[in-house]
Amino acid sequence: MLRNPVFFTLFILALACTGCASATGPWVKLGGQRYSVEVARTEAERDRGLMFRDELPAGHGMLFIHEQEGPLAYWMKNTRIPLDILFFDHDKRLVSQQRDVPPCDLGDACPPYPSDAPAIYVLELNAGEAERLRLENGATIEFAPDIQPAP
Known part of the structure; x- marks a missing residue:
């Protein structure tokens, strides 16, 4: 016999969302895939970015929001995991990709990975995601409503 149907309904909803990190918190959608992101x-x-991390869970990434659009370059200083670095313009269009960027423990001697066009947003994902999604420049990214776009 069910004593508290409201509790039961909430319990079922909680179970349904278990393990789906993108159900709450900031997220982006790219190539039909939703990623939970740190902003x-x-x-x-x-x-600081993803420095000193030993892993980036599947389905997660980091979204960097800059104050203005322009040439950007990222590096992997003290980054321990290989990444795809994806650059987006003010219209949230993919303008440049640096795929399978290896970790670097050379400190300030780590090489830069520049965008091929002006960008304002950068998304870092686990290496191989851009290939898996078959991303091409011009693809658009969608932000969760709680992520404020650049000014």
Whole structure:
């Protein structure tokens, strides 16, 4: 006999969302795939990025939001996991890709990975995601409603 149908309904909803990290918190959608993201808006957050991490869970990434569109270059200083670095313009169109960028433990000697066109958003995903999604320049990214776009 069911004593509390409201509790039961909430319990079933919670079970349905277990393991779907993109159900709550910030997310982006790219190539038909939804990714839970950490958002790096400040200079300090962008500078730290994914440094010193041993893994990036599947279905997760980091979204970097810059103040203005322009030439960007990222590096892998103190980054321990290979990444795809995807650059987007103000219209949220993919303008450049750096795929399968290897980790770097050379400190300031790590090479830069530049965008081929001005960008304002950068999405870092586990290496191989861009290939898996068959991403081509011109693809668009969608942000969760709680992610404020660049000014």
